Amino acid sequence: MTSQTSTLVPLAPGVHFLSAAVHSVVVEDGRGGALLIDTGLDDSHARKLLRALEGVKLTPTAILNTHSHADHHGGNAFLLKRFPELEVYAPPLEAAIINHPILEPLSLFGAWPPRDLQTKFLLAPPSRARPLPELGRVSLGGVEVELLDVAGHAAQMYAVQLGDVLYAADALFGPDALAKHPLTFCADSRSQKAAAASLGALTGVRVVLPGHGEPSEDLAGLVAANLAAYTHTTQAVLEAVQAGAGTVDELLARVCVLLGVQMTNAGAVVLNRAVVSAHLTELLGTGAVEVRVADNRLIFTAPRA
Numbered sequence: 632m633t634s635q636t637s638t639l640v641p642l643a644p645g646v647h648f649l650s651a652a653v654h655s656v657v658v659e660d661g662r663g664g665a666l667l668i669d670t671g672l673d674d675s676h677a678r679k680l681l682r683a684l685e686g687v688k689l690t691p692t693a694i695l696n697t698h699s700h701a702d703h704h705g706g707n708a709f710l711l712k713r714f715p716e717l718e719v720y721a722p723p724l725e726a727a728i729i730n731h732p733i734l735e736p737l738s739l740f741g742a743w744p745p746r747d748l749q750t751k752f753l754l755a756p757p758s759r760a761r762p763l764p765e766l767g768r769v770s771l772g773g774v775e776v777e778l779l780d781v782a783g784h785a786a787q788m789y790a791v792q793l794g795d796v797l798y799a800a801d802a803l804f805g806p807d808a809l810a811k812h813p814l815t816f817c818a819d820s821r822s823q824k825a826a827a828a829s830l831g832a833l834t835g836v837r838v839v840l841p842g843h844g845e846p847s848e849d850l851a852g853l854v855a856a857n858l859a860a861y862t863h864t865t866q867a868v869l870e871a872v873q874a875g876a877g878t879v880d881e882l883l884a885r886v887c888v889l890l891g892v893q894m895t896n897a898g899a900v901v902l903n904r905a906v907v908s909a910h911l912t913e914l915l916g917t918g919a920v921e922v923r924v925a926d927n928r929l930i931f932t933a934p935r936a
């Protein structure tokens with residue numbers, strides 16, 4: 632993993648990123664301003680980002696949040712305190728969550744979340760974000776970008792093409808992140824695979840930057856690694872169902888054994904539970920799994936032969 636520094640790493644003329652657990656991308660407008668794409672987990676990340684911008688005499692002109700996970704917009708509040716007029720853009724459904732971040736742990740838990748689920752990893756400070764439904768070429772903060780629909784990891788998410796640079800957001804993970812998290816988060820596993828495949832079909836990409844991981848000049852290799860990991864998860868969920876009918880929680884426990892995952896906090900359980908649920912929905916759609924209610928439990932089973 633990269634160490635946290637406060638210097639911008641160039642990707643192309645006028646396009647840089649701040650390397651961190653989750654990156655921020657900085658796109659210059661050519662007049663001393665810059666569009667910021669994703670703002671990191673918290674004030675500390677945002678402070679580093681601002682320091683890096685000041686180091687090269689750039690002023691933020693707008694923020695684009697690719698999706699609503701706390702580690703991609705948690706720095707908004709700090710930046711908006713310094714620059715109250717900054718416009719913040721996000722995919723429409725994600726903008727709703729960024730405005731009302733309690734929706735994140737609320738949807739994962741299915742009810743008002745207990746304090747254990749109101750950590751900064753699941754609940755960022757609220758910030759005002761404007762719904763941005765447009766895809767394709769748009770101008771944000773004086774910078775022309777190409778937005779690509781890569782929903783799946785989140786209910787909605789945009790990747791950003793900047794000339795020959797592709798910021799994949801969380802549609803693609805670096806190899807270390809894939810190895811560390813065998814249950815890669817997703818809201819919709821079928822769309823997650825389609826999104827990764829669609830990025831693999833892009834032409835003219837010299838360098839791809841995943842939200843988590845190092846920049847790579849091997850887009851095809853990165854896409855293949857991600858598709859293999861996502862498919863491996865679907866297989867593990869199917870194997871867990873084939874081992875015997877079970878509830879989501881029972882299947883999650885089996886999947887964790889299959890993938891060598893050890894969960895130690897409530898946040899990990901609800902996140903991984905959502906991942907298993909997403910793959911179950913995909914498997915229900917193909918007929919590989921069936922669902923029924925029995926003994927007051929929602930049970931997933933292999934189809935009867």
Ligand SMILES: [Zn+2]
Binds near residue numbers: 698
């Ligand atoms: Zn994410």
